[in-house]
Amino acid sequence: MSLYYEAATVLTNPDKAGGSLKSRIYKKEDRKSSPAQVFALVTEASKWSLVLKEVIEKSGLLAEERKLTPILALLLTHDLLVSKNGIAAPTNHVLKLSINRHKARLTAEFTKARIRAGFSTLEALKNAINDEKLESQDTSRKIPLYPRWVRVNTIKTTLANQLLTTFAEYEEVRDLGQILSASSRSKVYFIDPNIPNLIALPPKADLGRSSAYAQGDIIFQDKASCFPAYLLDVKPVDGDVIDGCAAPGNKTTHLAAIISEKTSQTHPRSLSQNVIAFEKDKIRAVILEKMVNLASAEHIVSIKGGYDFLATNPDSPQFANVGAILLDPSCSGSGIVGRDDVIRMHLPDPQSGRSVGPKASKSRKRKRDQKKDHDSQLSPTIKLELDESIAEETPVNEDLNERLEALSTFQLRILTHAMCFPKAQKISYSTCSVHFEENENVVFRALGSTAATARGWKILKREHQIDGLMSWKKRGFWDNGKLGNDLGTSLEERQDVLNGCIRCEKGTEDGTMGFFVAAFVRDDASAQNGFKTNDVRPMPAPLDSYEEHDYEDDEEWDGFSD
Ligand SMILES: C[S@@+](CC[C@H](N)C(=O)[O-])C[C@H]1O[C@@H](n2cnc3c(N)ncnc32)[C@H](O)[C@@H]1O
Incomplete structure (x- = not known):
């Protein structure tokens, strides 16, 4: 042929x-x-x-x-x-x-x-x-341009080192807009002001075959997806950290990198702090393991592949040292943006020029005898994904309202379950959804739960958030029709909670996907003492309980990405 x-x-x-x-x-x-x-x-x-x-x-x-x-x-x-x-x-x-x-x-x-x-x-x-x-x-191309966000994996290297090696020929620009409008060939980078060790490159920058990527020195991860681990602000005193919904492992390896950096600053020789990463789906757990190994995080991360985080017993001795929990549960994926590393082939119309030419x-x-060409029936533009990537989440579209109800019930269960870990002092909760139902709604309902009130869980207020995120402007919003007004909170308290919630919008000059994250901290003084874990166990699963998505991307993994 x-x-x-x-x-x-x-x-x-x-x-x-x-x-x-x-x-x-x-x-x-x-x-x-x-x-x-x-x-x-x-x-x-x-x-x-x-x-x-x-x-x-x-x-x-x-x-x-x-x-x-x-x-x-x-x-x-x-x-x-x-x-x-x-x-x-x-x-x-x-x-x-x-x-x-x-x-x-x-x-x-x-x-x-x-x-x-x-x-x-x-x-x-x-x-x-x-x-x-x-x-x-x-004009037929509606996908907004997003930068190629690259997180430098500080378990293996440093930002300074990568700028001197992988990006040695690149020039720094001071404005993200310059990155968004740059061609894929432009060698420019922008250092993100919010998240340490994160840089933005032009939308179609092709680093997929670079040795830094192949060796796990750099990781492709959307900026918004870096918020949860950073917001959790894990310190050596926090002990072990659970990642309750870990695959493909972007946030797990980010947590490990933060732990490794902080430990080397304070206790250079000892690394007793672990990330315990749960992943219910066995196939995705394999991807998680590959990502953890490639990032050289296996000495920090212990993988619980095929384990349901909801089935864990918070009082088990193996979690006695768990002081922080990151939760990034399955969601509608409505904030996900189509990556722009696809190529488009615009096809000529097979009917065009019929009246042109002598024949x-x-x-x-x-015409009638002619067998229809196979590709003349294809859509006029073929889109082809250049590289393999494993999505953090698979967007779902069908029966949105029903889906949101089932998802938010599951998300609330997982969040209130995390609130039952006796030594836990901080939790981050995130979704790549833009829907109030999966975000602020879950936060308010969790704060009103017995699990939260019994143990004194509060929202991490904006003024107590780590600098790079305290300065982030987009905050939670209230949707009157969707959550009753009778939350037992004053308007001022409600506003505090909303200010503690962080949102990212897709398609804006921020260059992020749509995302939501909030963190919770324990205030022992306000806890209603006398409760045991069993008293505050979250509600049982409803009849139309959340069902796992069919993940489309369970084929052979060929690198990791956002
Ligand atoms: C949104 S993805 C997590 C993305 C991941 N945090 C990252 O940054 O790469 C949610 C994951 O949670 C897993 N999951 C859902 N329910 C779970 C449960 N009850 N226990 C453990 N894992 C669960 C799903 O299989 C899916 O891989």
């Missing part, structure tokens, strides 16, 4: 093979062309596809060359007009013959398209395409 047929098969994906574009190309063994050649053709042709789609449509190529599908036409036109080496096929190859017949018309349409786009030379057009300037003008009427006659 020729390079073009092979590349077209990768794009149409008739076997419905899962995985990213890279894994589909590089893992398939029975291919004649080299994977690098197929990958280069597909990615380069995608970059040019906005322009070439127009060229092909105006030339009437597809109306005349019935052997060509829109994808084949795009790949061949790319090599004919843009590639230095031209069409990679013998002179008498059927595909080469069919595209070469239209060389004059395609070249003329290409020149007109370039001039219409405002570029006086081919070189200027090439530069604009490489800098994705045409893509960013494409158009003849080809119309043949």
Whole structure:
């Protein structure tokens, strides 16, 4: 099979093979062309596809060359007009013959398209395409740009060291906006002012094959996802830390990094503080283990794979030293943003140019007999994920209200369960949801629970939060219709709780996903003494209890990401 047929098969994906574009190309063994050649053709042709789609449509190529599908036409036109080496096929190859017949018309349409786009030379057009300037003008593209957030893994390295090595050729910019508008080739970084050891790179910065990433020196993690471990502000005096819902492990490894940094400052030789990471889903627990090992956090993290955090007994001696708990339970995922490291291939309309060209009427006659091309039925734009990534959460859309009720019941159970650990002094609760039901609603109901009142759990007020988050402006909100007013709190207390809640919005200049986090601390003086853990056990699961999501991403793990 020729390079073009092979590349077209990768794009149409008739076997419905899962995985990213890279894994589909590089893992398939029975291919004649080299994977690098197929990958280069597909990615380069995608970059040019906005322009070439127009060229092909105006030339009437597809109306005349019935052997060509829109994808084949795009790949061949790319090599004919843009590639230095031209069409990679013998002179008498059927595909080469069919595209070469239209060389004059395609070249003329290409020149007109370039001039219409405002570029006086081919070189200027090439530069604009490489800098994705045409893509960013494409109005069909609604995904806002997000930076590529990179957390430096301080278990293995330091920010200063990474800036001198991995990012040695990069230049620092002082404004996140410069990062958001930078092209993927720009070597610029921005040091985040809120979270230590976090930097932002241009949205499509490709570090997935860098040795720093492969060795676990850097971790791709959204800024908002770094808030919970940082807000928990674990210190050596806090003892062990539980991560109740850990996979794929971004927050677990962040907790481990914070512990390792603080311990090396205070007790350089001893590391008696552990993170106990629970993950109910066995497949995701394997991913968690890989991530913990890659981050070199295995001496700090003890993984409880396949364990339900809700089934733990808080009074068990193994948790006697647990002083802090991080909870990032399953949620609707409504705050998740589609990452922008996908490539888009804009396909020419197979019906275009039917009236163009001398053979158009003849080809119309043949129309009914013609077997429909497989890829002519594809959507006009194919989106392909470049790299594999394991999401922290899988968004769900169906039956939203019912889903939110079941999820918030589960989230409240898990939070009130955490409040029962006798030595725990701090808890962080987070979701990547934008819904009040899963966020402030859960916080208020947890604060009103017997578990909280018996043990004196309060919201961590804004003024007591760690500096980088105290200064964060977006705070919790109140939704009148969704939680009764009878909470037994004054308006002032309610406002204190809302101010303690931290929100991130997606699609803003902050460059984060939609996210929520709040922390709780124990105030022993206000605890209603005399309760035993059993008295304050959280409510039993309701009939329509939360059911685990079907995680789509349980295929072979190929690196970790947000
Ligand atoms: C939102 S994800 C956690 C993301 C993770 N904190 C991170 O930053 O990479 C929620 C995880 O909790 C797990 N989970 C849900 N209920 C659980 C339970 N009762 N006990 C332990 N793990 C649970 C899910 O399988 C899922 O992997």
